[in-house]
Amino acid sequence: MKAIVDCNSFYCSCERVFRPDLAHQPVIVLSNNDGCIISRSDEAKQLNVPMAGPYFKAKPLIEKYGVHTFSSNYNLYGDMSWRVMETLRMMMGKENVEVYSVDEAFIDMNHIPAESLHDVGKKIKETIELWTGIQVSVGIAPTKVLSKVANRLAKKNKKTTECVLILDTPEKINAALQKTKVDDVWGVGYKYAYKLHQWQIDTAYQLKNMDIEWARKNLGGIMGVRLIKELCSEIAIEMEDERINKKIIATTRMFGEPVNNIKYIKEAIATYTSRAAEKLRRQKSVAKTIGIFIVKKEESHTARFKHGPSISASIHLPIATSITNELIKPAVQLVDKIFEKDTFYKKAGVILSDIVNDDAVQGNLFVSETTNKNRLLMNMIDNVNFSMRDDVLKFASSGTKRNWKMRQELRSKRYTTRWDELYEVK
DNA sequence: TCTGGGGTCCTAGGACCC
DNA sequence: TCTGGGGTCCTAGGACCC
Numbered sequence: 464m465k466a467i468v469d470c471n472s473f474y475c476s477c478e479r480v481f482r483p484d485l486a487h488q489p490v491i492v493l494s495n496n497d498g499c500i501i502s503r504s505d506e507a508k509q510l511n512v513p514m515a516g517p518y519f520k521a522k523p524l525i526e527k528y529g530v531h532t533f534s535s536n537y538n539l540y541g542d543m544s545w546r547v548m549e550t551l552r553m554m555m556g557k558e559n560v561e562v563y564s565v566d567e568a569f570i571d572m573n574h575i576p577a578e579s580l581h582d583v584g585k586k587i588k589e590t591i592e593l594w595t596g597i598q599v600s601v602g603i604a605p606t607k608v609l610s611k612v613a614n615r616l617a618k619k620n621k622k623t624t625e626c627v628l629i630l631d632t633p634e635k636i637n638a639a640l641q642k643t644k645v646d647d648v649w650g651v652g653y654k655y656a657y658k659l660h661q662w663q664i665d666t667a668y669q670l671k672n673m674d675i676e677w678a679r680k681n682l683g684g685i686m687g688v689r690l691i692k693e694l695c696s697e698i699a700i701e702m703e704d705e706r707i708n709k710k711i712i713a714t715t716r717m718f719g720e721p722v723n724n725i726k727y728i729k730e731a732i733a734t735y736t737s738r739a740a741e742k743l744r745r746q747k748s749v750a751k752t753i754g755i756f757i758v759k760k761e762e763s764h765t766a767r768f769k770h771g772p773s774i775s776a777s778i779h780l781p782i783a784t785s786i787t788n789e790l791i792k793p794a795v796q797l798v799d800k801i802f803e804k805d806t807f808y809k810k811a812g813v814i815l816s817d818i819v820n821d822d823a824v825q826g827n828l829f830v831s832e833t834t835n836k837n838r839l840l841m842n843m844i845d846n847v848n849f850s851m852r853d854d855v856l857k858f859a860s861s862g863t864k865r866n867w868k869m870r871q872e873l874r875s876k877r878y879t880t881r882w883d884e885l886y887e888v889k
Numbered sequence: 890t891c892t893g894g895g896g897t898c899c900t901a902g903g904a905c906c907c
Numbered sequence: 908t909c910t911g912g913g914g915t916c917c918t919a920g921g922a923c924c925c
Contacts, residue, residue, distance in 0.1 A: 495912065496909090499910050501911070501912095517909070518909075519908080519909045519910080520910085683918085684917070685916090685918095686917070709913090713913055713914075714912090714913085715911090716911085716912080717910090717911070769910095810911095
């Protein structure tokens with residue numbers, strides 16, 4: 464059996480840990496740039512504040528009901544996430560925990576006897592809540608896809624399930640699948656849901672009973688096959704070893720306002736490159752390819768929001784590197800290649816790929832003195848910036864004023880990573 | 890003039906996730 | 908007026924090779 468442990472309204476819960484006065488109040492958290500709503504407390508859901516909807520559109524509703532609103536504070540969420548995952552690892556054994564996202568982890572439960580599954584699920588929930596202040600839901604079932612179904616129902620029926628639900632018999636599984644729309648199945652997105660409804664397949668139960676070969680043809684090949692198998696309690700998506708290293712590393716941002724000055728675009732690209740290089744060094748890797756993209760500001764207003772066209776360019780570096788200045792130079796040159804005069808841009812990004820381990824780089828007998836100096840410099844910068852969880856030290860090419868920087872007007876304090884923002888007990 | 894079949898590698902793009 | 912950011916995997920198609 465497999466469990467998925469999923470934090471309830473994670474970002475909102477993090478904010479509430481340090482604002483106990485908001486315990487039963489409607490709370491929402493906004494994306495970067497205060498663009499859309501990315502986390503809602505139950506109370507906010509009940510007020511029909513839309514998920515992933517643009518903030519400005521929901522603003523009247525938010526103001527009317529006095530919904531407490533926060534800009535995203537990733538320093539805080541990252542740190543809280545680490546606490547939750549550490550708790551799980553301590554309780555269930557490191558080797559049984561697969562961190563799946565900032566607020567979710569799969570757990571291999573094969574070593575737990577069937578009759579204890581429920582107690583263990585409950586214990587997990589209670590311990591995390593006690594140690595971190597974060598509420599979680601636990602879904603347990605034979606496969607990952609089914610455990611997600613269980614988790615969703617646990618969360619939806621908090622009163623009856625107390626946030627822990629086990630699907631361990633065919634009867635329970637079928638009943639759960641009948642209550643679940645295909646749209647809500649893990650692995651069915653917007654496009655497939657639309658297709659499925661056209662074929663009159665509306666519930667997860669109906670999907671489960673579809674033919675495997677049909678799925679191969681119509682639901683993205685091997686992905687569709689796995690999905691059906693998992694719904695039929697056959698393991699097709701295994702537990703994964705903790706992924707240590709990312710295969711690509713990206714840093715991308717919207718600008719606070721559209722930008723048509725190439726100088727600012729270059730500053731932004733330099734800044735994102737520094738951040739991406741930092742992530743690269745943290746996992747002790749180097750990259751052989753660097754790409755950038757910029758997105759034009761777009762005029763048309765279709766029913767469904769779409770970004771404007773994105774223009775990209777990339778180059779293979781002669782030698783894989785993680786040294787910031789060696790990456791910034793080509794990145795900024797790429798801007799010259801794709802920037803069009805008199806055009807407004809609203810977003811830019813840097814993508815590092817072809818990532819390999821630091822020690823896999825071919826040793827060069829003639830590594831120059833400067834390379835070594837650069838490494839030491841990088842180390843020093845990383846240490847300072849990491850301890851502050853912010854870029855206190857940066858390269859001049861990143862600009863100092865940063866007119867293009869994103870808006871973040873409603874951010875809470877970085878309670879857990881800054882001394883001067885510690886929580887005060889009066 | 891006629892012009893095969895099988896393989897690999899790479900890239901772009903689509904689908905999905907949170 | 909204002910719509911996030913960071914990932915994964917898979918597939919199709921082109922280039923190239925013998």
